[in-house]
């Protein structure tokens with residue numbers, strides 16, 4: 001049975017990808033190349049450092065380690081400006097009622113995000129207090145698809161992996177869930193989230209009954 005639900009942040013609870021995009025685009029433009037929304041798809045669920053490497057590859061640019069550090073820092077400053085302007089209305093449809101349903105059934109709620117800004121974002125959109133544990137990009141050494149972020153969440157909650165369900169929009173995140181020995185709900189397209197136990201187009205379609213079904217497999 002299900003004792004805990006672990007949520008990815010960007011693409012599941014909020015759409016911060018659009019702000020990441022604007023900040024990366026600004027950096028790319030300053031360096032003299034364009035960065036499209038399609039390019040941005042490659043950065044979803046990927047760490048900040050790795051995102052920068054992909055961006056530089058797209059632009060055909062090479063930077064020294066020192067320059068990379070500065071570029072990532074500046075991108076984050078711009079990104080955080082957008083985050084600071086976020087409000088409770090940016091929580092994606094279906095999320096709040098579902099979290100409340102989990103709470104009422106005493107199912108534990110955890111966050112497993114690659115973002116180092118996760119805590120701030122949860123506070124801005126006013127859902128931080130619903131979480132029993134938050135594991136973010138500051139607390140893990142290995143990025144998804146490594147299962148570390150979700151395993152740390154399960155340990156912190158005192159729940160076995162087989163009693164956890166992960167909600168993820170990124171292929172690497174679904175793979176991380178599987179490698180952690182957890183079930184997963186993919187949020188997005190079935191073609192890109194093949195490893196998920198079920199795929200839904202958005203959190204608006206999620207329900208506890210549906211989880212019970214996958215929990216009994």
Ligand code: B16
Nearest residue numbers: 009010043044045048113114115116
């Ligand atoms: P930060 P998630 C990820 O969030 C984003 O999808 C990804 O685009 C971003 O680069 C990463 O967080 C790191 O974010 O720069 O704030 O540390 O989907 O794992 O919640």
Ligand code: MG
Nearest residue numbers: 008010011045
């Ligand atoms: Mg995500």
